[in-house]
Amino acid sequence: MSSLIVRDLFGGAITALTPANLVDASDLRQIPNTQEVFMYPDSSISIIVEILEKVEPLHFNDAIRFHFDSLAHDNTAVSATVDDVSVIPNDRGDDTPSAAVLSGIQSVRKFNQPTPDTVQILMALYRVERKNVDLVVTFNIPTQSNDGGAVGSQGLETAKSHFYSFVQSLHIVDYGLFI
Structure with a gap:
């Protein structure tokens, strides 16, 4: 299991604990300025941190x-099911918003495969009200895959642990990021 490090996101405007061995996707391909994308080196797990315009639903769950x-x-x-939605409060004393957290499953056909992959989705939403921004963190964890990148139960538990470490440690350092 990889050790966790504090990783600078968006040039240090946000920090969070991540596995030390993640691959930064921007080293491999073009990534929009509104995203940070990381991949696990030994599976098809990906992490996307995205700055989005705040969506209309006012309630966290919605x-x-x-x-x-x-x-x-x-x-x-092909299908998408929400298993659980909860809130992780920020009790650290900084002004990073609390996070709404969702766990769900999506069945996704990749590269026109006849059998869809099963992907565990772990998502966190931080509503940055004063900037009219939704900061969304998504862990995509394939549990059944046609390309061999799926994780077993131990890999899933490790990824879940990493997700909760990431979400609980995420700190918005510089709100100037959100123009």
Whole structure:
């Protein structure tokens, strides 16, 4: 299991604990300025941190479900199921918002495969009200895959642990990031 480090996101405007061995996708391909994308080196797990315009639903539960449904649409998911939605309060004393957290499953066909992959989605939403921004963190964890990148139960538990460490440690250092 990889040790966790404090990683600078968006040039240090945000920090969070991540596995030390993550691959920064921007080293491999073009990534929009509104995203940070990381990949696990030994599986098809990916982490996306995205700055989005605040969506209309005002309640945390509805807003995070909106983002989950939007992701399912973007993935052309065959099915998408929400298992749980909760809130992780920020009790550190800084002004980073609390996070709404969602756990769900999406069945996604990749590269026109006849059998869809099963992907555990772990998503966190931080509503930055004063900047009209939704900061969304998504861990995509394939549990059944056609390309061999799926994780077993131990890999899933490790990824879940990493997700909760990431979410609980995320700190918005510089609100100037959100123009």
